[in-house]
Amino acid sequence: MPYGEVLSALADPTRRNILEALCAGPMTVGELAATQPVSRPAVSQHLKALGAANLVSVEPRGNRRLYSIRRDGLQELRWYLERFWSDVLSAYGAEIARRAKPEKESP
Amino acid sequence: MPYGEVLSALADPTRRNILEALCAGPMTVGELAATQPVSRPAVSQHLKALGAANLVSVEPRGNRRLYSIRRDGLQELRWYLERFWSDVLSAYGAEIARRAKPEKESP
DNA sequence: CCTTACCGTAAGGCATGACTAACGGAAACG
DNA sequence: CGTTTCCGTTAGTCATGCCTTACGGTAAGG
Numbered sequence: 716m717p718y719g720e721v722l723s724a725l726a727d728p729t730r731r732n733i734l735e736a737l738c739a740g741p742m743t744v745g746e747l748a749a750t751q752p753v754s755r756p757a758v759s760q761h762l763k764a765l766g767a768a769n770l771v772s773v774e775p776r777g778n779r780r781l782y783s784i785r786r787d788g789l790q791e792l793r794w795y796l797e798r799f800w801s802d803v804l805s806a807y808g809a810e811i812a813r814r815a816k817p818e819k820e821s822p
Numbered sequence: 823m824p825y826g827e828v829l830s831a832l833a834d835p836t837r838r839n840i841l842e843a844l845c846a847g848p849m850t851v852g853e854l855a856a857t858q859p860v861s862r863p864a865v866s867q868h869l870k871a872l873g874a875a876n877l878v879s880v881e882p883r884g885n886r887r888l889y890s891i892r893r894d895g896l897q898e899l900r901w902y903l904e905r906f907w908s909d910v911l912s913a914y915g916a917e918i919a920r921r922a923k924p925e926k927e928s929p
Numbered sequence: 930c931c932t933t934a935c936c937g938t939a940a941g942g943c944a945t946g947a948c949t950a951a952c953g954g955a956a957a958c959g
Numbered sequence: 960c961g962t963t964t965c966c967g968t969t970a971g972t973c974a975t976g977c978c979t980t981a982c983g984g985t986a987a988g989g
Contacts, residue, residue, distance in 0.1 A: 728826060756948080778957060780967090783917075940979100941980090
């Protein structure tokens with residue numbers, strides 16, 4: 716269940732901010748940390764979690780490391796949510812039908 | 823940012839199980855706890871968190887309390903993810919364009 | 930009434946997580 | 960080379976989260 720890691724990663728506000736900051740384009744850890752109210756090692760750890768969830772990717776650029784958004788994690792979560800959504804909808808349909816004709820329940 | 827609470831609520835596996843169990847129809851806390859490997863008070867606390875995220879709703883039925891799935895929380899998260907998704911896509915487009923013609927950057 | 934069933938809440942323990950400060954390694958730069 | 964920059968990792972602290980046990984309160988049932 717890869718969407719579990721994605722949900723855990725997205726549950727943290729700082730990680731969401733980092734991800735949204737990466738929407739502007741690939742950035743180094745230093746640039747990324749400058750946009751956040753936490754220290755650089757904290758950003759580094761968050762990036763590790765985001766990478767484990769397939770939400771970011773790294774590319775060493777000489778001395779620095781360039782982080783970019785990766786669609787895989789989000790895609791995974793989207794699929795899970797869509798499946799969940801249709802399950803909920805069908806559950807609602809079944810519930811309406813159950814409430815509409817309860818004669819079958821107590822003959 | 824209501825999706826924050828939704829993400830935090832969905833980050834816990836037990837809460838996801840509870841929610842998926844509720845797809846089969848409204849259930850009481852006792853029935854719900856019987857499907858989970860944790861105690862009944864634990865389920866009660868999880869239901870509190872799910873309610874705060876607009877993922878479940880309660881309806882007192884005499885002695886017991888009937889919990890049902892609520893679409894609002896999921897809808898909220900879906901919207902957030904879709905907006906995020908399009909942002910990521912446009913960021914990719916901008917990045918491709920940036921990589922295609924870097925002449926403007928260093929004249 | 931008294932009992933039983935069902936449930937929410939409080940208190941406490943235990944694990945997990947987020948953050949900082951400090952260290953160490955690798956690349957660029959003189 | 961020595962230095963500086965950039966970064967990941969570690970150790971340690973502090974807060975948060977999840978769980979259980981125990982308690983109190985309300986509704987049904989004899």
